Amino acid sequence: MGKSVEMTAGDTPPGDPTASLRRAVHQREGEPFADGAQPAVVDPTNSPGEDQPALVLEHATKSFGAVRALVDGDITLHWGETHGLVGENGAGKSTLVKVLAGVHQPESGRLVVNGREVTLDGPAASRAVGIAVIHQEASVFPDLSVAENVFIGREPLRRGRRIDFKTMNEQIAVIVERLGVRLDPRRIARGLSVADQQIMEITKAVSLNASIIVMDEPTASLSAHEVNRLFEMIETLRREGKAVLFISHRLQEVFDLCQRVTVMRDGRHVFTRPLAGLVADDLVQAMVGREVVDRAGAGGQRIGDVVLAVEHLSREGVFTDVSFTVHAGEIVVLAGLVGAGRSEVARAIFGIDHRDAGRVSVNGRPLRSGSPTDAIAAGIGFVPEDRRQQGLVMAMAIDRNIALASYDHLKRSGLIWGALERRFATDWAGRLLLKYGRLSGNASTLSGGNQQKLVLAKWLGRHPSLLIVDEPTRGIDVATKAEVHRLLEALAAEEAVAVLMISSELPEVLRMGDRTLVMREGRLVAEFSHSEVSEEHIVAAATGQTAAAGDLVTTDAMGHDTP
Amino acid sequence: MNPEPTADTGVLAEQAPSSGAEPPAPSPTSGVGEPQPGGTVLAYLSRFRVLARWEVALLATVVAVFVVGRVVSPEFLTSYNFFDMGISNGELAIMALPMTLIVATGEIDLSVSSTLGLASSLLGLLWMHGWPMPAIIVVVLACGAVLGAFNGVLVTRVGLPSIAVTIGTMLLYAGIGEILLGSNIVSNFPATYTNIGVYGVPGIGLSYSTVIFFGLAIIFGAVLHFTPFGRSIFAMGANQEAAIFSGVRVKRTKTILYIVSGIVCSGAGILYTFKLSTAEYDNGTGLVLSVVAIVLLGGVSIFGGKGSMVGVVFAVLIYAGLLDALLLTGFPQQASGIVIGGLLLLSVLVPSVPEFRSRLRAGRHRLQRQAPEAAIVHSGSVAQPRLTGDSSSKAGQGGQPI
Numbered sequence: 001m002g003k004s005v006e007m008t009a010g011d012t013p014p015g016d017p018t019a020s021l022r023r024a025v026h027q028r029e030g031e032p033f034a035d036g037a038q039p040a041v042v043d044p045t046n047s048p049g050e051d052q053p054a055l056v057l058e059h060a061t062k063s064f065g066a067v068r069a070l071v072d073g074d075i076t077l078h079w080g081e082t083h084g085l086v087g088e089n090g091a092g093k094s095t096l097v098k099v100l101a102g103v104h105q106p107e108s109g110r111l112v113v114n115g116r117e118v119t120l121d122g123p124a125a126s127r128a129v130g131i132a133v134i135h136q137e138a139s140v141f142p143d144l145s146v147a148e149n150v151f152i153g154r155e156p157l158r159r160g161r162r163i164d165f166k167t168m169n170e171q172i173a174v175i176v177e178r179l180g181v182r183l184d185p186r187r188i189a190r191g192l193s194v195a196d197q198q199i200m201e202i203t204k205a206v207s208l209n210a211s212i213i214v215m216d217e218p219t220a221s222l223s224a225h226e227v228n229r230l231f232e233m234i235e236t237l238r239r240e241g242k243a244v245l246f247i248s249h250r251l252q253e254v255f256d257l258c259q260r261v262t263v264m265r266d267g268r269h270v271f272t273r274p275l276a277g278l279v280a281d282d283l284v285q286a287m288v289g290r291e292v293v294d295r296a297g298a299g300g301q302r303i304g305d306v307v308l309a310v311e312h313l314s315r316e317g318v319f320t321d322v323s324f325t326v327h328a329g330e331i332v333v334l335a336g337l338v339g340a341g342r343s344e345v346a347r348a349i350f351g352i353d354h355r356d357a358g359r360v361s362v363n364g365r366p367l368r369s370g371s372p373t374d375a376i377a378a379g380i381g382f383v384p385e386d387r388r389q390q391g392l393v394m395a396m397a398i399d400r401n402i403a404l405a406s407y408d409h410l411k412r413s414g415l416i417w418g419a420l421e422r423r424f425a426t427d428w429a430g431r432l433l434l435k436y437g438r439l440s441g442n443a444s445t446l447s448g449g450n451q452q453k454l455v456l457a458k459w460l461g462r463h464p465s466l467l468i469v470d471e472p473t474r475g476i477d478v479a480t481k482a483e484v485h486r487l488l489e490a491l492a493a494e495e496a497v498a499v500l501m502i503s504s505e506l507p508e509v510l511r512m513g514d515r516t517l518v519m520r521e522g523r524l525v526a527e528f529s530h531s532e533v534s535e536e537h538i539v540a541a542a543t544g545q546t547a548a549a550g551d552l553v554t555t556d557a558m559g560h561d562t563p
Numbered sequence: 564m565n566p567e568p569t570a571d572t573g574v575l576a577e578q579a580p581s582s583g584a585e586p587p588a589p590s591p592t593s594g595v596g597e598p599q600p601g602g603t604v605l606a607y608l609s610r611f612r613v614l615a616r617w618e619v620a621l622l623a624t625v626v627a628v629f630v631v632g633r634v635v636s637p638e639f640l641t642s643y644n645f646f647d648m649g650i651s652n653g654e655l656a657i658m659a660l661p662m663t664l665i666v667a668t669g670e671i672d673l674s675v676s677s678t679l680g681l682a683s684s685l686l687g688l689l690w691m692h693g694w695p696m697p698a699i700i701v702v703v704l705a706c707g708a709v710l711g712a713f714n715g716v717l718v719t720r721v722g723l724p725s726i727a728v729t730i731g732t733m734l735l736y737a738g739i740g741e742i743l744l745g746s747n748i749v750s751n752f753p754a755t756y757t758n759i760g761v762y763g764v765p766g767i768g769l770s771y772s773t774v775i776f777f778g779l780a781i782i783f784g785a786v787l788h789f790t791p792f793g794r795s796i797f798a799m800g801a802n803q804e805a806a807i808f809s810g811v812r813v814k815r816t817k818t819i820l821y822i823v824s825g826i827v828c829s830g831a832g833i834l835y836t837f838k839l840s841t842a843e844y845d846n847g848t849g850l851v852l853s854v855v856a857i858v859l860l861g862g863v864s865i866f867g868g869k870g871s872m873v874g875v876v877f878a879v880l881i882y883a884g885l886l887d888a889l890l891l892t893g894f895p896q897q898a899s900g901i902v903i904g905g906l907l908l909l910s911v912l913v914p915s916v917p918e919f920r921s922r923l924r925a926g927r928h929r930l931q932r933q934a935p936e937a938a939i940v941h942s943g944s945v946a947q948p949r950l951t952g953d954s955s956s957k958a959g960q961g962g963q964p965i
Contacts, residue, residue, distance in 0.1 A: 352807065352808065372807060372808065372809075372810050373810045373812055375810075376810040382808060384808050389802070389804055389805065390804050390805055390808045391805060391808065392802075392805055393798050393801045393802040393805045393806065393809075393868075394801075394802065394805075395801040395802065395868055395869075396797065396798060396801050396802075396868070400794065400797075400798075403794075404794065404798055404806075404809045404811070405809045405810055407791035407794055407795075408791065410791075411790070411791055414790060415785070415789045415790060416789050416790060416791060416793075416794065458809065
């Protein structure tokens with residue numbers, strides 16, 4: 001189905017410069033090449049027949065065990081275009097990139113580069129056909145100079161096998177100038193910013209005469225200024241006739257930079273279209289496969305007795321005199337800037353950290369300081385911030401992770417019966433709609449969103465009266481995120497669970513909180529009911545002044561924090 | 564090409580009756596190994612696939628050792644020889660049991676043989692001073708508990724690395740044992756006790772230490788594999804922080820294990836003393852490395868989180884059988900370390916071969932990426948990456964997930 005769209009899209013003239021100029025690419029003064037004076041395509045071997053796509057990947061599949069990461073990977077790149085690739089986490093983008101990089105060999109499918117069908121049996125093969133992949137995190141030899149990093153393993157030599165630093169530095173200077181950036185080739189790579197490391201990688205790609213450049217989320221950790229500079233470089237490369245595949249979670253960037261876009265979902269190609277005429281919602285819908293529904297309306301009618309009572313909780317130098325309550329059936333959100341002490345309060349309530357002063361009680365039962373065991377026995381479940389390190393034992397089986405907190409219920413006369421353990425795990429995995437290969441597989445085999453569901457399953461299996469969730473949707477895809485939201489709402493509304501949620505995403509805070517508490521510098525500074533809360537209120541309270549909402553956390557379509 | 568059925572109707576399935584239309588346990592991705600009723604046995608076995616392979620290899624080695632032993636010497640498969648094997652290795656084997664649990668938590672106890680020696684010294688000293696034997700035994704075991712608790716406190720409460728702590732206490736306990744007994748050698752123990760070095764358990768014929776080993780192995784194995792305590796051992800061995808976040812009492816568990824190790828090792832010291840009918844401060848010196856070797860050979864990960872009691876029992880049998888077979892063939896005893904050491908190296912090498920191979924392959928890729936002679940100019944080399952048709956055949960062994 002997406003195939004027909006693909007073909008029509010492929011018919012648009014490749015590298016149409018006017019198309020790209022319609023997108024406002026930030027022009028820089030003194031850029032080496034005016035639009036009219038495009039240099040000849042650098043790479044003679046590619047001799048890109050303009051009618052011939054730079055790269056065509058068709059029907060690529062790739063599975064890891066039972067997980068089909070790529071079901072139908074399709075992408076067509078033309079010379080002189082920047083092509084966006086978007087999709088949720090787990091949509092198969094990374095796998096597709098790794099196929100192009102030669103890291104993964106697809107089980108089936110066809111890859112045609114510049115008219116020639118090729119098989120990439122390794123990264124070297126990928127490079128040999130002119131593909132350069134620039135990863136989010138560059139691999140850098142910190143003790144070597146920039147030039148040495150760029151030319152590593154292929155240093156130009158002078159007589160006596162001495163490395164020809166002069167040539168290296170000159171070549172880099174030429175490339176860097178062409179790209180319109182600054183980078184001292186003699187500088188030691190240690191301490192280069194992520195942005196400079198990327199410049200180094202791009203320089204390397206250019207020096208390798210790569211004609212197809214794949215960038216996997218290059219902007220994820222760049223500042224706005226650095227993003228602009230990167231875009232200028234990409235645009236320069238594009239105008240030189242290279243094909244650029246640009247992967248990003250930030251749809252606005254795709255609109256700013258790219259001419260065409262390919263959307264993937266669940267390992268499949270959904271569509272490829274010119275960006276002109278599309279709006280962000282089109283992409284989001286294609287990525288999610290349905291419309292994203294927002295909050296149906298606050299609960300709040302069924303608020304019951306106090307479950308969690310925190311009184312004058314203090315921990316030296318971390319937070320001071322924090323008092324609040326959470327009632328049965330209520331979702332209380334702790335908002336605030338990162339570092340305001342929200343997670344630390346949660347850790348102290350759960351007993352991971354000791355408290356210096358104050359009382360915590362659950363259903364009227366006072367908790368000992370520094371005892372997670374006591375907190376769990378009292379009915380608290382805790383979904384920590386770092387699910388890979390704190391939430392799950394990654395190297396342990398899925399079912400055992402689910403059962404880990406519930407063995408006091410699962411033992412019979414002191415022994416664990418395997419059947420009971422598995423039935424328990426199967427039951428909860430099913431209730432949370434966990435997608436897994438096999439329950440005896442390690443937790444590390446799950447995708448991020450499913451790992452988070454696994455952590456939730458572990459605690460829900462205990463039927464907690466209070467669930468503390470710390471950034472439960474960070475880094476998980478839109479669909480699973482919505483699932484987690486609905487789950488928390490259902491727990492509060494239908495099972496009268498008290499939920500204490502920490503979130504740094506304002507939309508999530510606004511949607512979820514029956515009450516919102518704001519922390520600033522270790523103190524509770526404000527409380528809002530669901531009806532009175534707004535982004536402005538939260539931001540003002542969190543920063544201690546009246547400020548624009550966008551300053552706290554803005555959220556793009558993919559739910560990634562953009563500080 | 565159609566959007567596949569997504570099963571994310573959200574919320575607890577039982578609370579979302581609307582999801583009834585879709586399969587409750589979801590998704591195209593989970594089809595393969597999903598435990599269905601009737602498939603549970605398979606699922607159960609599959610958990611032990613890797614482990615079982617290792618234990619099967621150990622079992623095969625046990626059989627091989629015993630077959631070879633029978634071939635090289637007709638005396639090998641005799642009850643007297645079995646008694647002999649047990650007498651020689653019983654204490655060592657017993658000490659391997661708590662060690663298994665400690666290593667599975669990711670820690671280690673190198674003070675086990677010094678604990679044995681100190682127990683032997685204390686036993687001799689108290690007997691010299693005319694204490695009644697039952698009281699002595701109680702005191703010695705209690706002393707073992709204290710020694711273990713000391714290790715445990717330093718490791719868990721003070722937070723020192725166990726390898727440093729127990730190397731320290733290894734020397735410390737050996738030193739205390741030497742001071743207690745000095746150069747004295749106590750050997751006038753009553754025959755009721757020293758007979759365990761001469762006679763086997765009535766009706767069984769194996770040495771007392773052997774029978775105690777098998778008895779304790781069952782108990783330790785049950786604790787490790789079938790109790791919440793054992794689950795928490797594996798959990799903290801694999802990821803201590805996550806274990807703490809799940810309510811596992813890591814410090815308490817480890818302290819208990821060190822105390823148990825102290826008690827068991829001092830018990831082994833008592834057996835050792837009676838077996839030789841000699842209390843000496845340097846009894847059992849150097850056994851510790853063999854104990855660790857056996858545990859690792861048994862498939863317990865030195866990093867914690869993995870292992871099984873069955874594997875360790877097999878490793879004990881291999882160790883004992885091999886040493887005995889070498890002895891019977893007149894192999895110079897000093898050189899038996901070559902065989903044991905070689906076996907241990909093999910045991911860590913073999914399971915890591917697949918990983919090693921993939922790492923080699925990855926390493927080669929890395930090298931190629933950094934030394935792309937072929938790739939500097941890609942004229943001509945475009946043709947190099949060839950093969951399209953056969954790519955699928957080798958794709959299966961391509962990358963691992965993550």
